[in-house]
Amino acid sequence: MAEALSSESTQRRSSPPELIAKTIARAVTARHPRTRYAVGYGAKPMIALHDILPDHWFDTFILRATGMPS
Numbered sequence: 001m002a003e004a005l006s007s008e009s010t011q012r013r014s015s016p017p018e019l020i021a022k023t024i025a026r027a028v029t030a031r032h033p034r035t036r037y038a039v040g041y042g043a044k045p046m047i048a049l050h051d052i053l054p055d056h057w058f059d060t061f062i063l064r065a066t067g068m069p070s
Helices: 008-013 017-029 043-052 055-066
Strands: none
Touching: 043 055
């Protein structure tokens, strides 16, 4: 898992920590926070994929994509 997270392709797709921190700050201080905040590389397609696929398929996809054992 650590190798997958430190790969060059993963680093290119990673979002800057400042972007994530700004979004967290906005969510924490929001008067009416949203359920999800699509921020970072690939967030919107992932949310769309979650809406399309059955939960089990989506979970399997995420496990395989991250290299986590099922």
